[in-house]
Amino acid sequence: MSDAEVKKPAARGGRNLELPEHLKAYKGVWVFIEHDRGEAHSVSWELLGEGRKLADTLGVSLSGVIMGGPDEPLDAIAKEAYSFGAEACYIVRDPVLKGYRNEPFTKGMTDLVNKYQPEIVLLGATTMGRDLAGSVATTLATGLTADCTELRIDPATRALAATRPTFGGSLLCTIMTLAYRPQMATVRPRVMRMPDSDTSRSGTVIEDSLGMIETDIVTKLLDFIADENSNKVNLAYADIIVSGGKGLKTPDNFKLIWDLAKVLGAEVGATRPVVQSGWVDAERQVGQTGKTVRPKLYIAAGISGAIQHRVGMEGADVIVAINTDANAPIFDFAHHGIVGNAMQVLPVLTDTFREHIALRSRKAA
């Protein structure tokens, strides 16, 4: 399918689509660097990778925005940001910025944008990024495009062309903010590739103050209950994932997925019907309403390959699919297809992997 319905943005309904003169001064690409308990969220580095390409196309600079408390390692995070391609970091350090709260972060970000006027602001589509992005875009009265899967510069207008899936991935739409600045967008973790890090790169710090005191802020952070590590499933960042679908028929058969995952040191994923049947926890769902994953290897057994599942996993380097139906949609985008009964193939595949690994480990030793 090609670009069937191409509509040139037209000034419909009396709306102005030209960038007003006073907004032309907005220059540069910004990435909001999200961090928590001393560590930056990888989505911020993925965004710096994309931001770098946008900035290079436009011939402008790329900067990170870091907000946090005075006892948080903001300078170390800035250093890391340089290694992923930022040329500068705007740092706002204030006791009220320790632990995310909407009010002080919205003020910090909005004030920085008004003062330094970037043309593009990117944020991770996390619970923090979405909370902040929606608030900042409303306060600045500008456009915000959610959950983008592709960011480009439109050559004709030099505007950000942000593409996002709609209707569960069966269609894509490209959205632009033409007459307002900055142009804002959020991107889900793992949708973009992690850029290479180069620790020899350096950058400049621009410190700014928040101008808010604790008594100005109505919402108080009473406590943070960290998720227990034991149940923490890091599916989004797993290198290898073995996933099972409804084709496995019973929760008992689904154990074959765990067996293979154990041999490969992999995480276990699943389709939505599997989660809905209670065979595995919701955190393991891959797809539009679950996690987006980008592993090096994705093994899918008994999965039909519906578009809502596909959008969450097609970024995998290698996809191996096992399905009884040679015409299952999953074979349209898998790299290796095995037509067969998963209950028969999985145990053999697991044994074969185990033997292969044992053999190679012995050779290496």
Added chain:
Amino acid sequence: MHIVVCIKQVPDSAQIRVHPVTNTIMRQGVPAIVNPYDLFALEEALRLKDKFGGKVTMLCMGPPQAEDALKKCISFGADDAVLVTDRSFAGADTLATSYALAAAIRQIGKEQKVDIVFTGKQTIDGDTAQVGPGIAKRLGLQLLTYVSRIADLDLEKDTITVERRAEGGVQVLQTAVPCLITMLEGTNEMRFAPLENMIHAARYPVRKWNKEAAGIEDVTKIGLKGSPTVVSKVFGPTPRAEKALMQSVEDATPRDVSLNVIQKIFTQHPTLERDILAKASV
């Protein structure tokens, strides 16, 4: 206590089909439903009403047919419903939507002061999760997103304590009412509507407000005109050029098929084999 719950009427996406040739959405015959995420907001509001008394007012912006979605909510136990409907709202993005909804909530507040505004986490069609934060900013309400539990509400002191889903954990936040809560999914279960409620709902006169009644002050801020985002292109996903390398257990033993696949992926991706060897537990 007065609670406003915002709901959107959406096409039942399970039944949405895309025309394979024209790449347009085939809406004919697709039933419209209450955005499923919004039912968690409604149920939470009804539970607060059960506990503290008061009134739950539903609010929706949409075409005249969206009245059905509001009636559905009346059948679950909401007290009143307002449909903000006017041609000039068409084509709104999230910025223009939050402007219109905020204006309507101000009007509702003139009748009776509003303590809590609820929205769903996101919709299943636009799917941006931007409208809740937008309304909160416009009304100057404290914003509590991704709330998984309301731990405490003290109407004497006007304080509320909630648990909020964050990355890697749960934040316990305390704030003042009035506030806006976006409710996380799976946090409660919608009650059944008793038969007498359904009859009441079917006859319920949903209030319909045009832009004047909704208190819109600046018509350049609503609908397409008030929307900074421009949809420039709609297209189908590009299919991958080559199909999978296929093998079948009908032509070879599962063992041979497995050996073959393992050999192929490791030859093509040597680093993958290294990674697996490094961490595999045999």
